[in-house]
Amino acid sequence: MAHRPLVVCAILAFTAGLVIASFAGFREFLPGLLEGALVTIEITVGGSVLAVICAFVAALSKMYGAWPVRGLAVIYIEVFRGTSALVQLFWLFFVLPRFGITLEPLTVAILALGLNVGAYGAEVVRGAVSAVPRGQWEATVALNMSRFQALRRIVLPQALVPMIPPWGNLFIELLKTTALVSLITISDLAFKAQEMNATTYRTVEIFSIVLVFYLAIAVLITVAMRSLEWFAARGLARGPAQ
Amino acid sequence: MKFWDWNFTFEILPLLARAALVTLEATVIGFVVAAILGLCFAIGRMFGPKWLSIPLAGFIEFIRSTPLLIQIFFIYFVFPEFGVEIDAMTAGVLALGLHYATYCSEVYRAGLANIPRGQWEASTALNMSTFHVFRDVIIPQAIPPIVPALGNYLVALFKDTPLLSAIAVLELMQTAKIIGSENFRYTEPITLVGLIFLIFSLIAAGLVRAVEVWLRRRVIHS
């Protein structure tokens, strides 16, 4: 696992160097692609925030909620995990207006991706919360804490750090899924790539650069997650408790 | 305008049924490519010489970390530039196969790594050729435990087939879009496609779990 970013960075550096060295037309693509990259990052960040919220709500409802809330959570998770992200995106884009809800394409994109990845995230949250040792729960009972207090003050803080690596993977999945929004005419990186390809037909250069851009953003996400993990672990003074 | 037109629904079901076959075709062929190519990647990474395994590792990471949609476009547009004419379905299936081969290669690597060292050593002691070692000893033991993981990727691949609509392959999503734009009614086609996917995924997920249970009973653990 540790060597993965290294390999990735090496490829990134190599390809970037190759691209800059070989393709003279690199400069003319750059501004348009950077614009697109900004939109991609915007959607990735927005979608990630929504995904985390949905995942926590769904997972905690499923584990500790009363049966109606639990049922809703299960339906949400099964539907959004069981159907395709593109189908969800199109459904929200084409069908939601029929319910009278007309949203900006960007909002639809963040909503669809956030809900989709949130459903997968719910399993990550559930796994991490279940992994907190039973003894911790029993100690909260012995101290007469309510379930909510136990969850909030004792169990969730201990579940957060182990959650970070799988969430990192999910954020990268979300990044990759943002490419789909180009199909609902949002001017993200993928859209710019298709646009430029249609006008210049310099397929290899354009798509190679775009792939490298995505890779760069993915590496950024991985680095951010590793730093988060390091800070969080330090703050919680981790170590064998018993 | 009516909210849900049942007549329209029944009208379009045959069209969607035909499109579902295309989806299934893409899924099956794509997965076959992924399964075979993934095994090659895994073996190349684990047992190949350094000049192969390291670039291969980089290549696999590259494909895994970048969007499938871009890879689909790349393959679709790149081949004609080198004079090779390929149709959308072939390009799509190749892209799907390549992308998921990288996931499958990780699964294979885990499975191969789980084979106890003793198996390799015994095969060497029996003077078996590498090919036979793999075919008769290693692979039969490595595959059963990882079948559920492969099954999950099959389902994931299935759910990624709508991306082929971007290069106009007439699978479920593309057909739904065409129906929608021709009739100005998107609700029924897209909802139906969503339901079809949901039902298939639930069935497939159930099957994968059943296979898992069956395998656990069958496999003799060391």
Place this chain on the structure above:
Amino acid sequence: MSTDPSVAISPVDERSGPMVRFEKVMKSYGSLVVLNDLDLEVARGEKVAIIGPSGSGKTTVLRMLMTLERIDRGMIFVDGEPLTSMNRNGELVASDAKHLRRMRGKIGMVFQHFNLFPHMSALKNCMEAPCTVLGLSKMEAEARGRELLSMVGLGDKLFHYPSQLSGGQQQRVAIARALAMRPKVMLFDEVTSALDPELVGEVLNVIRKIAAELDVTMLMVTHQMGFAKEFADRVCFFYGGRICEQGPPEKIFVSPENERTRQFLRACLEAT
């Protein structure tokens, strides 16, 4: 210790009845019967040591008292009131969450594996429940925490995290944490079994101190026979899910009546 004016007065006078009473309690896990028609009474302020072979139901008794397990049949009374049932309009019904929480507040427990909160310092561990459950202000909770941690001999380790403390120190923090809730009954579930031998003494000393200085009823499941002999008012020998024999330590350890008790004590001696 404040008295809650809304406490229902049971037929038995609160001040004179037993602090804990088990009445024909049964508990089984599937076909395995763990507690078999158990009757047990513990007087106020009494120190009871529970000994016996594993599987005899000793730990289950404590866990049921702490509401970590449910009973199948019978009744448990704490401080004169039923624990797992409650009085509603003169009828006895199963306890609701509110009643259970009120009753649970009278009981504290120290676990074999400490179960300290790893993301909090020793002081924070002791402050957490008084703040969130009893509603104490941060200052009050901190004062109480400091006092108790000094009492257990860890006044200089207030801001250490569990990972920085030895097993014996962690267990002492756990004891202070439980005492911070001012329970009327303290339960000790094999609290030295997970400790290295040289750390056992410091924990037992703390328990001795609590027994001497605080007015609290104590139930202790233990394998430390020597300690039980010196510390307990009464020793209960458990076998097969019920009390086989009980009495003052001089009687149980020196001249047990029951053959099984003798066998058990002999086996324990042989192990040392």
